[in-house]
Amino acid sequence: MKTYDWIVVGGGITGATLAYELIKIGLSVLLLEQHVTPENATRYSYGGLAYWSGTTPLTRQLCQEAIARYQILSQELDADIQLRELDLLLTISADSNPEAASAVYANCAVRPQLVSVQEACELEPLLNREAIAGALTVKHGHIHPDKTAQAYIQAFLRAGGEMQISQVLQVLKGGVQTNTGNYYSANVVVCTGGLSRQLLKSAGISIKVYFTHTEMIEIPPVNLRLHTLIMPANLQRFQLETASTQVDELWDELGNELVSPILDVGAVQFLDGSLRLGQISRVLTNPYAKVNSKESEKWLRTSIAQVLPALGNLPGTWHHCLVAFSKNRLPVIAAVPEFAGVYIFSGFSNPLVFVPPLAQRFAKFVTGKEDEVIMGLTEV
Numbered sequence: 001m002k003t004y005d006w007i008v009v010g011g012g013i014t015g016a017t018l019a020y021e022l023i024k025i026g027l028s029v030l031l032l033e034q035h036v037t038p039e040n041a042t043r044y045s046y047g048g049l050a051y052w053s054g055t056t057p058l059t060r061q062l063c064q065e066a067i068a069r070y071q072i073l074s075q076e077l078d079a080d081i082q083l084r085e086l087d088l089l090l091t092i093s094a095d096s097n098p099e100a101a102s103a104v105y106a107n108c109a110v111r112p113q114l115v116s117v118q119e120a121c122e123l124e125p126l127l128n129r130e131a132i133a134g135a136l137t138v139k140h141g142h143i144h145p146d147k148t149a150q151a152y153i154q155a156f157l158r159a160g161g162e163m164q165i166s167q168v169l170q171v172l173k174g175g176v177q178t179n180t181g182n183y184y185s186a187n188v189v190v191c192t193g194g195l196s197r198q199l200l201k202s203a204g205i206s207i208k209v210y211f212t213h214t215e216m217i218e219i220p221p222v223n224l225r226l227h228t229l230i231m232p233a234n235l236q237r238f239q240l241e242t243a244s245t246q247v248d249e250l251w252d253e254l255g256n257e258l259v260s261p262i263l264d265v266g267a268v269q270f271l272d273g274s275l276r277l278g279q280i281s282r283v284l285t286n287p288y289a290k291v292n293s294k295e296s297e298k299w300l301r302t303s304i305a306q307v308l309p310a311l312g313n314l315p316g317t318w319h320h321c322l323v324a325f326s327k328n329r330l331p332v333i334a335a336v337p338e339f340a341g342v343y344i345f346s347g348f349s350n351p352l353v354f355v356p357p358l359a360q361r362f363a364k365f366v367t368g369k370e371d372e373v374i375m376g377l378t379e380v
């Protein structure tokens with residue numbers, strides 16, 4: 001019976017990165033992922049790296065570390081993660097006050113610049129000038145999120161890591177029970193994104209990690225060119241996260257819809273010409289709740305067409321996934337109290353910028369090095 005130092009559960013960006021960093025420091029690691037082909041939040045993500053957005057000493061420091069890490073990542077992992085810089089355009093709706101929209105970003109490490117409707121449309125000719133009162137713009141990092149997760153997994157396997165396609169049914173003391181058998185380890189770290197809360201609940205562990213049902217449309221490669229990454233300046237998703245986490249216990253009752261769904265119009269084009277258009281966020285406490293895909297797609301397409309008329313009707317496919325988040329927008333990285341050897345590494349709202357530096361720090365931390373950042377993120 002083989003016993004690993006670590007079992008990492010979940011092969012999205014968080015699990016892939018952490019598995020790699022743990023093997024890199026010489027530990028034996030098994031990565032468990034339930035699907036052969038990812039159907040996760042990483043797969044459907046825009047891939048934006050908001051390394052300008054730090055508002056506290058902690059988040060600013062992590063953003064700086066992320067820039068340094070991403071710059072060498074393709075070379076270190078020996079795979080192209082498609083790192084580049086894009087103009088982010090944060091659209092300000094026609095009925096909003098541009099100065100008020102801009103003030104929200106006053107504390108960011110790099111404050112997005114307010115531009116007029118004319119300047120916004122020069123940066124992004126596909127924008128509908130009637131739909132906006134202006135925009136904010138800032139340089140934004142961008143990667144291909146799925147290629148990055150796969151690059152981490154391949155580098156992990158080359159370094160001697162093992163991976164199994166198995167669904168973890170329960171976290172046990174000293175390992176996990178899966179649909180293909182039990183696996184044993186000194187430590188288990190749960191990186192199952194939107195399913196983290198439910199998985200730990202099955203072991204009687206309560207954690208304050210939540211999730212939205214998120215919906216988007218994927219467009220296969222097209223000739224049309226989107227120059228920028230588009231998101232609204234007033235992201236309703238953050239308000240929805242705050243409103244839905246006031247009473248933690250409500251998340252333990254399957255069948256609740258804690259707040260009304262929201263739609264933040266966003267769009268990005270990848271280097272192969274494919275597009276991701278989004279996004280609806282719903283707070284349904286049952287992770288397996290069904291949503292009406294036809295109505296959702298119609299809502300998405302109508303809303304996208306108002307801001308980016310050329311994109312609303314492009315042929316594409318509606319997708320759904322779960323996106324984890326925490327109460328305070330900081331990740332939940334912690335040892336689970338009273339469950340020795342079980343850790344959680346999840347709950348990132350916008351994780352792509354933070355995961356690489358935090359996974360490196362976590363790996364060092366578990367080998368006994370003090371780390372103020374990790375120790376400061378221990379709320380479970």
Ligand SMILES: Cc1cc2nc3c(=O)[nH]c(=O)nc-3n(C[C@H](O)[C@H](O)[C@H](O)COP(=O)(O)OP(=O)(O)OC[C@H]3O[C@@H](n4cnc5c(N)ncnc54)[C@H](O)[C@@H]3O)c2cc1C
Pocket residue numbers: 009010011012013014015032033034035038039040041042043044045046047048049145166167168169191192193194195199214215216276278279321322323324346347348349350351352353
């Ligand atoms: C449309 C959209 C746009 C986004 N844009 C951005 C952005 O621009 N920037 C940014 O930083 N973030 C963005 N995000 C959020 C970000 O993509 C996700 O938060 C992130 O990818 C989550 O990674 P994860 O590893 O935590 O979860 P996931 O990618 O969901 O991975 C979790 C994995 O765990 C596996 N799993 C679950 N349960 C089990 C089990 N019991 N056993 C085994 N395996 C299991 C799942 O199959 C899955 O592969 C976006 C998300 C969406 C949907």
